Amino acid sequence: MTTIARVAQEAGVGVGTVSRVINGSASVSEATRQRVLDVVAELGYEPNATARALSTGRTRSVGVIAPFFTRPSVIERLRGVAPLLANSGYQLVLFDVERPEQRTDVFRSVIGRVDGLLSISLAPDKAELRRLAAAGIPVVLVDQAHDSIPTVTVDDVEGGRLATQHLLELGHRWIAFAGDTVDGVHGASASSRRCLGYQRALDEAGVPVRPDLVKLRPHGREAAGIACDLIALASPPTAVFAASDLQALAMLDALEALGKRVPDDLSVVGFDDVELARYAGLTTVAQPLEDSGTRGAELLLSALEGEDVLQARQRLSLELVVRGTTAPPREGGRGREDDGAKTATNGMITQSSPT
Amino acid sequence: MTTIARVAQEAGVGVGTVSRVINGSASVSEATRQRVLDVVAELGYEPNATARALSTGRTRSVGVIAPFFTRPSVIERLRGVAPLLANSGYQLVLFDVERPEQRTDVFRSVIGRVDGLLSISLAPDKAELRRLAAAGIPVVLVDQAHDSIPTVTVDDVEGGRLATQHLLELGHRWIAFAGDTVDGVHGASASSRRCLGYQRALDEAGVPVRPDLVKLRPHGREAAGIACDLIALASPPTAVFAASDLQALAMLDALEALGKRVPDDLSVVGFDDVELARYAGLTTVAQPLEDSGTRGAELLLSALEGEDVLQARQRLSLELVVRGTTAPPREGGRGREDDGAKTATNGMITQSSPT
DNA sequence: TGATTGGATGGAAGCGGTTCCACGAGGGGG
DNA sequence: CCCCCTCGTGGAACCGCTTCCATCCAATCA
Numbered sequence: 150m151t152t153i154a155r156v157a158q159e160a161g162v163g164v165g166t167v168s169r170v171i172n173g174s175a176s177v178s179e180a181t182r183q184r185v186l187d188v189v190a191e192l193g194y195e196p197n198a199t200a201r202a203l204s205t206g207r208t209r210s211v212g213v214i215a216p217f218f219t220r221p222s223v224i225e226r227l228r229g230v231a232p233l234l235a236n237s238g239y240q241l242v243l244f245d246v247e248r249p250e251q252r253t254d255v256f257r258s259v260i261g262r263v264d265g266l267l268s269i270s271l272a273p274d275k276a277e278l279r280r281l282a283a284a285g286i287p288v289v290l291v292d293q294a295h296d297s298i299p300t301v302t303v304d305d306v307e308g309g310r311l312a313t314q315h316l317l318e319l320g321h322r323w324i325a326f327a328g329d330t331v332d333g334v335h336g337a338s339a340s341s342r343r344c345l346g347y348q349r350a351l352d353e354a355g356v357p358v359r360p361d362l363v364k365l366r367p368h369g370r371e372a373a374g375i376a377c378d379l380i381a382l383a384s385p386p387t388a389v390f391a392a393s394d395l396q397a398l399a400m401l402d403a404l405e406a407l408g409k410r411v412p413d414d415l416s417v418v419g420f421d422d423v424e425l426a427r428y429a430g431l432t433t434v435a436q437p438l439e440d441s442g443t444r445g446a447e448l449l450l451s452a453l454e455g456e457d458v459l460q461a462r463q464r465l466s467l468e469l470v471v472r473g474t475t476a477p478p479r480e481g482g483r484g485r486e487d488d489g490a491k492t493a494t495n496g497m498i499t500q501s502s503p504t
Numbered sequence: 505m506t507t508i509a510r511v512a513q514e515a516g517v518g519v520g521t522v523s524r525v526i527n528g529s530a531s532v533s534e535a536t537r538q539r540v541l542d543v544v545a546e547l548g549y550e551p552n553a554t555a556r557a558l559s560t561g562r563t564r565s566v567g568v569i570a571p572f573f574t575r576p577s578v579i580e581r582l583r584g585v586a587p588l589l590a591n592s593g594y595q596l597v598l599f600d601v602e603r604p605e606q607r608t609d610v611f612r613s614v615i616g617r618v619d620g621l622l623s624i625s626l627a628p629d630k631a632e633l634r635r636l637a638a639a640g641i642p643v644v645l646v647d648q649a650h651d652s653i654p655t656v657t658v659d660d661v662e663g664g665r666l667a668t669q670h671l672l673e674l675g676h677r678w679i680a681f682a683g684d685t686v687d688g689v690h691g692a693s694a695s696s697r698r699c700l701g702y703q704r705a706l707d708e709a710g711v712p713v714r715p716d717l718v719k720l721r722p723h724g725r726e727a728a729g730i731a732c733d734l735i736a737l738a739s740p741p742t743a744v745f746a747a748s749d750l751q752a753l754a755m756l757d758a759l760e761a762l763g764k765r766v767p768d769d770l771s772v773v774g775f776d777d778v779e780l781a782r783y784a785g786l787t788t789v790a791q792p793l794e795d796s797g798t799r800g801a802e803l804l805l806s807a808l809e810g811e812d813v814l815q816a817r818q819r820l821s822l823e824l825v826v827r828g829t830t831a832p833p834r835e836g837g838r839g840r841e842d843d844g845a846k847t848a849t850n851g852m853i854t855q856s857s858p859t
Numbered sequence: 860t861g862a863t864t865g866g867a868t869g870g871a872a873g874c875g876g877t878t879c880c881a882c883g884a885g886g887g888g889g
Numbered sequence: 890c891c892c893c894c895t896c897g898t899g900g901a902a903c904c905g906c907t908t909c910c911a912t913c914c915a916a917t918c919a
Contacts, residue, residue, distance in 0.1 A: 163898065172877080199563065199616050203558050203905070204875075251590070428780055519870075521868060521869075533867060558875070
């Protein structure tokens with residue numbers, strides 16, 4: 150490996166001069182500059198990024214931390230991030246969190262490795278944030294709310310309500326929810342917020358929330374199991390709201406395997422509107438995934454430029470996309486309505502808030 | 505930021521000792537070790553990865569370089585890579601190549617940033633490879649053949665033949681090919697190899713290769729334009745073999761927009777068998793994408809362990825998956841067969857090779 | 860008891876850059 | 890004619906870590 154010292158020696162100048170030429174900084178006479186450049190080309194010299202980082206304290210790379218980054222929804226977000234970063238001169242370093250303990254590790258270990266951090270669906274805790282701040286590393290959150298740093302989010306509660314309302318309007322009363330367990334990886338997850346919206350919609354419609362219809366499983370793909378559970382119930386639901394398209398699609402597969410027809414036997418609504426959803430004809434709550442990545446990256450880049458974006462709280466809009474997996478319940482299919490209903494559980498019946 | 509010197513001072517020991525404790529190396533008395541560990545915890549000390557890298561010459565990260573990493577096929581490969589890396593203690597640094605000039609940049613700039621390199625669909629040239637080797641960075645290629653470094657590939661030519669044969673067997677004679685232009689980014693691309701297989705299959709069947717039926721466009725998504733072009737032809741084809749599922753799916757969309765029905769008006773075969781293909785019911789040539797990533801990562805990790813894997817040439821198998829986008833051509837739909845045919849262009853008619 | 864040995868430890872050198880400071884030369888102004 | 894400033898430049902210090910080497914001390918051996 151050729152070093153800067155070698156180049157300096159070869160060109161008959163000092164290391165400082167070579168450094169100046171390479172960084173295009175300060176004043177170097179044209180003759181010297183040319184000579185150095187020639188030697189650089191001749192030797193094929195490439196500055197050592199690590200040494201440079203140590204010296205300057207800047208790594209010229211930004212970290213993107215995400216749980217299971219190969220999940221469709223995360224990928225679509227990344228699709229928004231990548232182009233911006235590519236044009237910004239920053240390297241994209243991906244930190245994939247697949248196990249809860251990796252989460253903390255990552256937030257600690259990024260320090261010194263990146264100049265900025267884009268965190269998708271994951272938030273650093275107080276202590277981690279303090280360290281990051283102390284290290285001068287700006288952090289932007291996507292798909293996770295926070296009160297002291299910039300965020301790009303959607304109103305998951307409203308989204309859950311939207312999905313559930315759609316089912317209610319179709320006439321369903323026996324509606325299940327299929328979500329993620331709140332594991333250490335995610336912390337307060339989108340899934341639980343969407344579940345809240347689901348519960349509110351039911352409340353508002355005066356339909357009781359049945360705990361046995363709220364099913365949680367870890368990892369998106371295992372939603373297949375939820376489908377089985379629901380079908381096996383003494384009084385199975387006529388509709389399901391899945392907290393993500395990944396889960397909805399997994400259920401669709403499982404239901405098909407079980408010989409159930411969608412939407413005839415069961416309506417299914419997802420959340421995200423990933424590309425697959427379109428092909429699968431899934432009714433879902435669409436959120437601008439790619440755009441979320443773009444905006445997150447924009448904010449981070451601004452912060453890296455020294456702009457103050459700490460107040461930024463971008464909220465993107467949601468939209469219900471009705472496709473082929475929802476329909477009114479079959480006559481009589483909804484069965485014994487409200488056997489434990491009395492009145493609405495805990496809420497007044499309010500009209501749905503305009504979106 | 506607390507440094508090792510600070511810890512040493514606080515614990516009343518030398519920096520060397522702190523370093524030894526942290527790296528669990530050599531002999532440190534139990535008492536000292538405890539004291540240091542206490543101070544480390546108290547101060548929340550985290551070693552600076554950059555300084556460590558500079559000092560040891562190892563970065564503990566591996567680079568993955570890919571063109572357009574958010575493309576489905578690349579993602580599915582990454583799905584195989586990520587878990588292995590996560591468990592190996594190496595960071596995953598992603599280098600996204602979206603413009604031709606980035607290609608060279610990346611191969612140069614990875615030096616000093618990563619300990620190993622996994623290159624997807626992209627190969628370093630002679631000079632780049634020499635530099636990499638000089639820097640002691642092992643390189644593994646996925647989806648790209650090479651004679652001096654480990655590779656994981658499929659037989660794209662055979663795959664192209666498989667797809668085309670399927671169409672021929674259905675009775676098609678007027679078969680188009682939709683592929684990538686060979687841009688600087690890709691170099692010798694999978695697309696062109698698949699095209700070769702297409703041509704061979706036609707040759708073997710005694711069907712002339714019509715240059716006007718071979719359409720190339722950059723970027724997968726633009727295949728929509730190819731669909732339009734083909735439809736607009738005086739004598740449009742009855743079938744198309746697209747070099748990738750991405751392109752096939754784009755064509756499907758375009759055809760639908762044009763009011764053409766698949767496979768009634770036109771049969772379409774893709775290549776890759778990405779997840780979407782299943783949902784879209786696309787007939788395609790399946791290759792084990794995720795597995796290719798896993799194997800590539802395995803090879804790289806082995807190389808990083810010091811094993812000699814330079815001879816490894818893994819070749820994964822292909823399989824034609826027939827779904828709903830292919831059917832025999834409509835009667836009379838295939839039109840004026842062979843108006844310029846005479847005899848088979850340049851090849852004897854051989855029987856198809858067993859797969 | 861004195862020499863020997865080996866384990867524990869401190870600290871300097873070095874990794875490859877950047878940057879600041881000092882210095883010399885040349886030119887312009889007083 | 891001298892001084893001062895500026896421009897170009899060399900090189901030392903520094904970034905925070907690892908690692909090697911020298912040192913010290915206590916225990917072992919003869």
